[in-house]
Amino acid sequence: MDQSVILEKPKQYNNLLAKSEEMGFTMPSDIYIGTLLKTLTASKPAGSFLELGTGIGLSLSWMIQGMDGNSKITSIDNDSELIEVAKMFFGEEERLELVCADGGDWLNGYKGNSFDLIFADAWPGKYSHLDTTLAMLGKGGYYVIDDMQKQSNWPEGHEEKANALVKVLEKRDDITITKMNWSTGLIVAVKK
Ligand SMILES: C[S@@+](CC[C@H](N)C(=O)[O-])C[C@H]1O[C@@H](n2cnc3c(N)ncnc32)[C@H](O)[C@@H]1O
DSSP states (O other): OOTTOOOSOOTTHHHHHHHHHHHTOOOOOOHHHHHHHHHHHHTSTTOEEEEEOOTTSHHHHHHHHHOOTTOEEEEEESOHHHHHHHHHHHTTOTTEEEEESOHHHHHHHOOSOOEEEEEEOSSBTTTBSHHHHHHTEEEEEEEEEOOOSOOTTOOTTHHHHHHHHHHHHHHOSSEEEEEEOSTTOEEEEEEO
16 A cells, blocks of 8 residues: 555645745644545534644645535634635635634633534644543544654653653543554544
8 A cells, every 4th residue: 555645635735835835834734644634524424623723724624625515614723824824725615714813712712512523733722721622522523633753843841741641641531542653643532
């Protein structure tokens, strides 16, 4: 099997990569987590999805590609420039709500329905506000994180934080998790 053969990339994919380079955005999600997110969102017809950390919109493009016509997604970033880029690329997308806000504030204030998948790709929802975020998952809902394998650009002390997060997730009895040393190091958890 050649895992690098990836068919049906989102229509925005190449332009998002180009925009990412143009802006010097160094944190886009990689193509493998993208394909996984597409597959997971496709498993939840009429699903409700949350992304913390819109970034340049690459992971968002994959999730939207997996979603059916009755699904919806909210994506949050605290960087207004990135949210403007996302509006440019996804402006026509009626199933998408883009929010420019601090993720922690947004999570603390959220009063809506539970989500079928949360991709936590910012500090809040992952290294902070973990209980709040996992409480928003419906039964059978996915919690997905990446960047769990040590990377050369990690600041001092981050490896310890990542290892501590893994231990916290391993000990929780409200989720079942799979750790994958693939892509950038993923954890996929499902709410029991
Ligand atoms: C790893 S990047 C996300 C990459 C994105 N998934 C993509 O494919 O382009 C993390 C993002 O989280 C955002 N971020 C950092 N701190 C945040 C906060 N407190 N609240 C909301 N967003 C935050 C950053 O602006 C950045 O765009």
